[in-house]
Amino acid sequence: MDNTIVATHDTHAEEHHHVSLPQHRHHFETEQQQREAGTFGMWLFLLTEIMFFGGLFFAYLLYRNWYNPAFVAASNQLSIPLGTVNTAVLISSGFFMALGVWAAEVRKKGLLVIFLILTIISGCVFLGVKYFEYKEKWEKHHIPGASFDISEFVNPPLNPKTGKPIEEPLAPDMAQKTQVFFSLYFAMTGMHALHMIIGIVLLFWLTWRAHRGEFSSGYVAPIENFGLYWHFVDIVWIFLFPLLYLINRHPGT
Amino acid sequence: MSTTSTTIVNLPDQRTATIPKKNYITAEDGLLSWLLTGDHKRIAMLYLVSITFFFFIGGAFAGLIRLELLTPQPDLVASDTYNKLFSMHGIVMVFLFLVPSVPATLGNFLIPIMIGAKDLAFPKINLLSWYLYMAGGLFTLAALVLGGVDTGWTFTTPLSTHYLNTHVVTAGLGVFIIGFSSIFTGLNFIVTIHRMRAPGMTWFRMPLFVWSNYAASILMVLGTPVLAITLVLVVLERTIHIGVFDPTLGGDPLLFQHLFWFYSHPAVYIMILPGMGVISEVISTFSRKRVFGYTAVAFSSVAIAVFGFFVWEHHMFIMGVSNYSALVFSLLTMLVAVPSAIKVFNWAFTLQKGSITFETPMLYAFAFIGLFTIGGLTGVFLGSLGMDIHLTETYFIVAHFHYVMVGGMLMAFMSGVHFWWPKMVGRMYPESLSKLSAVTSFIGFNLTFMPQFILGYLGMPRRYHSYPAEYQVLNVLSTAGATVLGIGFLLPLIYLAWSLKYGAIAGNNPWQATGLEWQIQSPPLTENFIETPIVDYEAYDYEWLAHKTEQEVTTVG
Numbered sequence: 001m002d003n004t005i006v007a008t009h010d011t012h013a014e015e016h017h018h019v020s021l022p023q024h025r026h027h028f029e030t031e032q033q034q035r036e037a038g039t040f041g042m043w044l045f046l047l048t049e050i051m052f053f054g055g056l057f058f059a060y061l062l063y064r065n066w067y068n069p070a071f072v073a074a075s076n077q078l079s080i081p082l083g084t085v086n087t088a089v090l091i092s093s094g095f096f097m098a099l100g101v102w103a104a105e106v107r108k109k110g111l112l113v114i115f116l117i118l119t120i121i122s123g124c125v126f127l128g129v130k131y132f133e134y135k136e137k138w139e140k141h142h143i144p145g146a147s148f149d150i151s152e153f154v155n156p157p158l159n160p161k162t163g164k165p166i167e168e169p170l171a172p173d174m175a176q177k178t179q180v181f182f183s184l185y186f187a188m189t190g191m192h193a194l195h196m197i198i199g200i201v202l203l204f205w206l207t208w209r210a211h212r213g214e215f216s217s218g219y220v221a222p223i224e225n226f227g228l229y230w231h232f233v234d235i236v237w238i239f240l241f242p243l244l245y246l247i248n249r250h251p252g253t
Numbered sequence: 254m255s256t257t258s259t260t261i262v263n264l265p266d267q268r269t270a271t272i273p274k275k276n277y278i279t280a281e282d283g284l285l286s287w288l289l290t291g292d293h294k295r296i297a298m299l300y301l302v303s304i305t306f307f308f309f310i311g312g313a314f315a316g317l318i319r320l321e322l323l324t325p326q327p328d329l330v331a332s333d334t335y336n337k338l339f340s341m342h343g344i345v346m347v348f349l350f351l352v353p354s355v356p357a358t359l360g361n362f363l364i365p366i367m368i369g370a371k372d373l374a375f376p377k378i379n380l381l382s383w384y385l386y387m388a389g390g391l392f393t394l395a396a397l398v399l400g401g402v403d404t405g406w407t408f409t410t411p412l413s414t415h416y417l418n419t420h421v422v423t424a425g426l427g428v429f430i431i432g433f434s435s436i437f438t439g440l441n442f443i444v445t446i447h448r449m450r451a452p453g454m455t456w457f458r459m460p461l462f463v464w465s466n467y468a469a470s471i472l473m474v475l476g477t478p479v480l481a482i483t484l485v486l487v488v489l490e491r492t493i494h495i496g497v498f499d500p501t502l503g504g505d506p507l508l509f510q511h512l513f514w515f516y517s518h519p520a521v522y523i524m525i526l527p528g529m530g531v532i533s534e535v536i537s538t539f540s541r542k543r544v545f546g547y548t549a550v551a552f553s554s555v556a557i558a559v560f561g562f563f564v565w566e567h568h569m570f571i572m573g574v575s576n577y578s579a580l581v582f583s584l585l586t587m588l589v590a591v592p593s594a595i596k597v598f599n600w601a602f603t604l605q606k607g608s609i610t611f612e613t614p615m616l617y618a619f620a621f622i623g624l625f626t627i628g629g630l631t632g633v634f635l636g637s638l639g640m641d642i643h644l645t646e647t648y649f650i651v652a653h654f655h656y657v658m659v660g661g662m663l664m665a666f667m668s669g670v671h672f673w674w675p676k677m678v679g680r681m682y683p684e685s686l687s688k689l690s691a692v693t694s695f696i697g698f699n700l701t702f703m704p705q706f707i708l709g710y711l712g713m714p715r716r717y718h719s720y721p722a723e724y725q726v727l728n729v730l731s732t733a734g735a736t737v738l739g740i741g742f743l744l745p746l747i748y749l750a751w752s753l754k755y756g757a758i759a760g761n762n763p764w765q766a767t768g769l770e771w772q773i774q775s776p777p778l779t780e781n782f783i784e785t786p787i788v789d790y791e792a793y794d795y796e797w798l799a800h801k802t803e804q805e806v807t808t809v810g
Contacts, residue, residue, distance in 0.1 A: 048475070180496050
């Protein structure tokens with residue numbers, strides 16, 4: 001080793017040595033460097049996730065613009081009450097996760113475990129509601145593929161009171177484009193649900209580790225970084241909900 | 254030019270020199286210690302072995318393609334087999350060799366050392382990225398063994414989703430998985446370069462190799478996810494028949510092209526930027542001068558990364574995109590030539606009045622500069638709208654991107670492997686044999702691809718296994734060249750393996766180079782540095798090095 005370019009440890013790094021946590025990895029000079037690197041890495045990962053979902057959002061906006069009547073008619077098939085309930089459920093799961101991060105920071109093991117479990121429960125409720133929404137699409141033959149059925153868009157059911165169709169009927173070629181809407185609906189909500197499932201699996205693992213007391217002595221990076229991921233998944237839904245369910249609907253016509 | 258010395262190689266006395274007993278290779282024994290390692294240097298070696306394996310698989314396909322094209326008649330393989338050959342050649346070479354080539358091997362090995370860190374920020378994610386690479390590689394091999402895939406490496410819809418009965422899903426999933434390996438490598442590099450630099454290692458003291466890998470990492474992190482979602486949609490369209498790209502359902506195949514090239518054009522810069530970093534290091538070392546215009550070269554890497562995201566539509570000029578957007582993208586394509594030219598000019602000025610010596614890495618670097626310039630300039634031809642319509646989908650474009658990818662990237666990779674080989678294994682490669690292989694591959698390369706420029710200009714379309722008889726002479730030349738090129742790439746495999754045992758002991762700094770990696774033992778210790786270095790000199794400061802060596806002599810003496 002040549003000694004002109006190497007100097008001894010600066011005293012700053014030495015100070016950190018005697019307070020080091022068992023989770024401190026040797027290739028980081030300080031624990032703070034390790035924590036910053038972890039958080040930075042997580043933000044970069046979320047950036048890749050934005051690009052991942054970005055492709056889907058781009059496709060949605062393009063086709064929505066091209067086939068607007070079909071997209072409006074098809075989005076009327078989605079249930080606003082269920083979507084709203086799910087939004088509320090997901091926001092509260094985000095809230096529990098934030099409380100979990102706080103509990104880890106103030107080193108309250110019991111509270112941390114409780115908040116993580118509450119996060120898991122609300123995540124599962126969200127997926128449960130999603131299951132019933134998907135099931136309804138299945139029954140109505142609105143799953144893209146060979147059995148996709150456009151009759152409801154060509155001949156909308158009549159309103160029993162007025163005797164008029166509850167929606168503007170679409171020409172068959174435009175009605176066919178509702179399949180593009182449902183393709184994207186399933187691709188987008190499916191990718192979102194997949195992220196939730198991965199998140200819930202990770203949450204079980206984190207809960208088990210929290211239960212063993214791994215995050216109760218000042219080492220909170222995994223909880224903090226998972227929190228970032230979970231909030232990101234929430235935010236994706238915050239964009240999906242208005243785009244798929246809300247914009248440009250004509251209720252009650 | 255130097256008149257006093259013909260070499261800068263400075264090896265220790267071979268009678269007394271030994272490889273340091275304690276180093277990253279001897280640190281632990283057994284296969285498991287490699288398969289479960291967190292050491293960036295060991296992971297780099299794992300990558301080096303794996304990408305070499307896939308390189309020769311991809312090369313075998315290329316050999317079969319050239320063999321078929323020896324005669325105008327389709328006599329070696331049937332047309333659908335030929336389609337599979339060039340598809341598998343493209344998929345293996347692009348995703349399994351070129352994208353990870355320099356970053357995952359040399360970058361993995363060197364970036365932490367060059368910035369004075371003990372490892373990459375996330376060693377486990379680094380190992381995971383190698384496993385993902387291998388898993389993706391296995392999927393691709395499975396697609397190959399089960400009967401191949403014949404979409405071309407571009408997975409063009411609706412061909413890939415509706416009209417082919419080959420293993421598109423398997424190959425697509427393979428590429429999807431390899432994509433994550435690339436994302437994790439890029440993410441690891443960015444975090445490491447931001448957060449792990451040694452004291453005194455400011456951004457503008459970093460070697461240019463680190464800058465160019467940083468720029469490539471930005472592209473990996475931002476581009477690859479778009480490819481991932483595109484492939485997911487292709488697979489969904491093929492398996493459960495959703496209608497995003499299928500025109501019969503209202504989808505738009507052009508959307509696929511936009512999404513695919515949004516990744517795959519920047520991917521070209523993922524492949525070439527790390528190679529440019531290698532060239533900066535090699536040119537500086539073998540002309541004993543600081544890289545001319547260091548800051549310009551550093552920023553031109555970032556500029557290539559940024560511009561690289563806004564040129565993708567030039568792959569689609571003949572696909573019915575709007576004339577106005579074609580105009581804009583043509584202009585932007587011309588713009589990306591500017592930072593590339595900045596690099597070439599700065600390398601040329603670095604050579605000017607330098608003490609140039611001609612060791613193997615330098616020969617490969619010269620090959621790079623010449624061939625990359627030809628590849629880049631023909632890219633400008635293709636970026637201009639009128640020329641593109643004439644030349645696209647012909648052998649001209651095949652020759653163009655092989656000049657950039659093989660003539661550029663592969664030469665840079667070979668240059669880098671030779672340059673850092675003594676650091677990686679502690680022994681020198683045989684100099685005269687390697688010079689021979691550098692010259693052989695340069696000649697073989699030009700013989701292979703120069704005729705293809707002419708063939709393409711004359712109108713020979715790509716992706717066909719038969720052609721009119723008047724093209725045969727040029728095709729025979731090209732196939733002959735491919736044979737020479739093949740020898741040029743097989744030779745290093747043999748002598749580098751030989752040198753592992755019999756090469757001369759290299760010592761710490763055989764090239765008398767200035768980078769931090771040359772100031773530590775070869776092969777390095779697992780933790781790279783015994784003590785964290787403090788950097789108080791600029792990159793490529795040969796006076797600092799001379800001063801340091803002088804001091805050592807006085808101390809020892």
